Amino acid sequence: MKTEEIIKLxxxxxxxxxMKTPLILIKGKGxxxxxxxxxxxxxxxxxxxxxxxxxxxxxxxxxxxxxxxxIIHVSNNFYNELQGELARxxxxxxxxxxxFFANSGAEVNEAAIKxxxxxxxxxxxEIISAENSFHGRTLATLTLTGQKKHKQxxxxxxxxxxxxxxxxxxxIEKAVSEKxxxxxxxxxxxxxxxxxxxxEYIRFLRRFCTKKDILLIFDEVQTGMxxxxxxxxxxxxxxxxxxxTLAKTIGGGFPIGALIAKRKIADTFTPGTHAxxxxxxxxxxxxxLAVFQAIENGNLLSNAxxxxxxxxxxxxxxxEKFSFIxxxxxxxxxxxxxxLKPGKFIAxxxxxxxxxxxxTQEKVLRLLPPLTISKxxxxxxxxxxEKGFLSEI
Ligand SMILES: Cc1ncc(COP(=O)(O)O)c(C=O)c1O
Numbered sequence: 001m002k003t004e005e006i007i008k009l010x011x012x013x014x015x016x017x018x019m020k021t022p023l024i025l026i027k028g029k030g031x032x033x034x035x036x037x038x039x040x041x042x043x044x045x046x047x048x049x050x051x052x053x054x055x056x057x058x059x060x061x062x063x064x065x066x067x068x069x070x071i072i073h074v075s076n077n078f079y080n081e082l083q084g085e086l087a088r089x090x091x092x093x094x095x096x097x098x099x100f101f102a103n104s105g106a107e108v109n110e111a112a113i114k115x116x117x118x119x120x121x122x123x124x125x126e127i128i129s130a131e132n133s134f135h136g137r138t139l140a141t142l143t144l145t146g147q148k149k150h151k152q153x154x155x156x157x158x159x160x161x162x163x164x165x166x167x168x169x170x171x172i173e174k175a176v177s178e179k180x181x182x183x184x185x186x187x188x189x190x191x192x193x194x195x196x197x198x199x200e201y202i203r204f205l206r207r208f209c210t211k212k213d214i215l216l217i218f219d220e221v222q223t224g225m226x227x228x229x230x231x232x233x234x235x236x237x238x239x240x241x242x243x244x245t246l247a248k249t250i251g252g253g254f255p256i257g258a259l260i261a262k263r264k265i266a267d268t269f270t271p272g273t274h275a276x277x278x279x280x281x282x283x284x285x286x287x288x289l290a291v292f293q294a295i296e297n298g299n300l301l302s303n304a305x306x307x308x309x310x311x312x313x314x315x316x317x318x319x320e321k322f323s324f325i326x327x328x329x330x331x332x333x334x335x336x337x338x339x340l341k342p343g344k345f346i347a348x349x350x351x352x353x354x355x356x357x358x359x360t361q362e363k364v365l366r367l368l369p370p371l372t373i374s375k376x377x378x379x380x381x382x383x384x385x386e387k388g389f390l391s392e393i
Contacts, residue, residue: 003036023351028055031370031377033356041351042381044369045358049190049222052249053294054370060252063290064283073281082285089292090260093231095240098266100259101280105221105247106136108257111274112184112217112243113140115261117160118268119215120181127182128175130166132192132361135184135219144184147192166192167201172208182215182243187233190222193361194329194336199237206239215265217243221257222334225249226295226371229305229332236331249371252291256284300371307373308332314382322389326363333373337365350388355381357388 001009006024025041027034031054033043046055053060074080087099100115102108117125129135131146139158142150146163160179164171166189183205189195209216218241223233227249230236234244242265247257257279260266278284295301312328315337319325327338339346343359350357358366369381 006036021351030054030057031373039354041354041356042377042384043356044367044381045356046368046370047248047253048358049227049248049368050251051253052225052227052368052371053252053291053298053300054372055253057252057290057294057372059290059294059297060254060287063286064254067283067286070282072283073278076275076277076279080280080282080285082282082289083280086280086285086288087258087260089289090246090258093292094244094260095262097243097260097262100261100266100269100274100276101284102257102259102276103255103278103284104136104257105219105245106138106141106257107276107279108221108245108247108259109135109141109144109184109219110138111259112182112245112261113144114274115243115259115265115269116182116215116217118273119265124179124181125160126162126177126179127160127184128162128164128172128180129184130186130189131163132166132189132195133163133184133186133219134189134191135186166195167198169201169204172205176208176212176214180212180214182217183209184217184219186219186221186223187237188223188228188331188334190334190366191360193338193364194334194366196329196331197237202234202237202239209242215242217241217245219245221245221247222368225291226301226304227332227334227368229301229308231295231301233331250291251284251287252294254284254287256280256288258288295371298372303373304333304371307369307375307378308335310375311335311367311369311378311382314378318382318386318389321386322393324392330367333367333369333371335367336360337367339363339365346388346392349391350384352391353384353387355384355388357385 024036129144133146135141135144143157143161164175224246243261315328324340347359
């Protein structure tokens with residue numbers, strides 16, 4: 001089928017929930033993808049960080065292929081060979097706790113909400129989140145999300161949620177009540193425009209939550225799995241959460257979400273209180289185990305830190321050249337370029353040049369290159385990005 005035919009068929013039969021770019025990607029390898037016409041693109045935004053260790057990583061492909069011929073799905077009423085091991089690896093890389101598996105970021109945030117409410121024993125149920133945050137599209141995670149535009153038309157929304165300005169200690173102190181059971185934070189707001197939490201704020205939250213027995217939840221759906229040069233972004237801040245949610249990169253392209261909670265909280269869930277038919281299937285676990293292995297074997301944490309710094313420096317150089325760049329920010333390979341004008345045209349121009357990036361919050365260009373990115377590809381990406389910027393002058 002030709003590009004136009006595929007688009008026509010899609011538009012006729014698929015619900016129009018997405019802003020679409022007229023690009024049909026049919027192949028991916030590492031930091032590169034190819035469209036139907038064979039045009040190659042350097043991918044600095046691989047599936048919103050889903051293909052965070054690059055497209056079709058060989059270790060993920062091998063693990064999935066091997067698992068496919070053994071068993072694809074096992075009901076969660078039976079044990080599967082891999083879930084316990086994956087949970088152990090997640091815990092080993094973060095903190096002592098137990099894991100609940102689902103299939104997406106929204107689902108594990110939903111699980112975190114439910115677990116918090118059970119923990120609060122109905123007397124405490126309120127959850128506080130930050131303005132500009134993004135936590136998912138289910139009705140509860142949408143309510144948690146601190147952006148009005150995503151909520152419009154879906155009212156009445158569930159009650160028991162409050163939103164406060166990000167990085168504002170006083171706002172938290174003011175918002176907390178005797179009903180508050182949890183606070184959820186993205187350490188770098190991704191969809192919200194690459195807004196980095198301050199160390200002071202996060203360290204305050206940890207002390208404050210411990211003192212008041214409020215659960216501190218870090219949503220690491222986008223920041224986790226090596227994106228910032230450490231396995232989890234919170235490890236830059238010298239604190240530990242009570243719960244953490246993961247999705248995107250952890251599956252290497254295959255859907256999986258994980259919620260890890262400290263042991264005394266995790267055991268609040270008892271049989272029948274929560275479930276997911278597909279959650280933690282053998283296939284999903286095989287993919288996630290391969291992702292952890294690939295990060296270790298490929299020294300990808302150190303690569304993300306080094307390449308992140310290199311990219312950051314180059315972007316600062318670009319800021320000197322283009323007066324419409326307001327600020328460069330982020331950690332590791334999660335970087336944002338805030339502009340003084342809308343960025344969609346630049347993202348589109350970059351695509352024409354053969355570079356895929358994202359524009360969020362109208363004026364922020366978001367770059368999430370795969371953790372496997374090489375210096376050569378950073379240099380190439382920068383050349384293409386500069387061409388995209390030049391087209392705007
Ligand atoms: C921080 C964060 N949390 C949650 C989600 C929701 O994840 P999903 O789309 O897998 O439900 C996203 C998605 O972009 C995200 O960035």
